[in-house]
Amino acid sequence: MYTQESRTKKVAELMAQLHSSSLVLGMDSRETTNVVVNGGGAQVQAGDISDGAIAGLAAGIERLREIKRSRMEKVRYDTVAVDAVEMQMPPRQLINFVSIVGNE
Numbered sequence: 001m002y003t004q005e006s007r008t009k010k011v012a013e014l015m016a017q018l019h020s021s022s023l024v025l026g027m028d029s030r031e032t033t034n035v036v037v038n039g040g041g042a043q044v045q046a047g048d049i050s051d052g053a054i055a056g057l058a059a060g061i062e063r064l065r066e067i068k069r070s071r072m073e074k075v076r077y078d079t080v081a082v083d084a085v086e087m088q089m090p091p092r093q094l095i096n097f098v099s100i101v102g103n104e
Contacts, residue, residue, distance in 0.1 A: 007049040014057035021064040025071070032064070 022029035 004049070007054065010054055011049050011057065014054065014061065017061050018057060018064070021061060021068070025064060025067060027064075032060075 018032065019029040022032040
């Protein structure tokens with residue numbers, strides 16, 4: 001499927017994606033590699049360019065994408081909920097609400 005050179009390149013690309021996704025989510029990329037990839041059942045060791053390592057990294061990246069999607073859905077839900085509350089509140093209550101929510 002992959003040559004030695006293409007495997008090395010693919011693993012490097014996947015590691016860069018994993019690192020980038022980790023940063024976007026505010027996670028430590030080294031910890032993410034251990035938890036998300038190795039915790040997912042595929043053991044990936046430094047220098048490992050096997051099919052299993054490539055699949056493990058790809059699966060880890062997909063798990064991070066799911067975490068990102070989940071967080072974005074929560075933000076969307078919270079935004080809609082806040083908008084609904086804001087539209088029903090008198091201005092004085094809205095100011096109190098925003099100051100309370102802003103402190104959490």
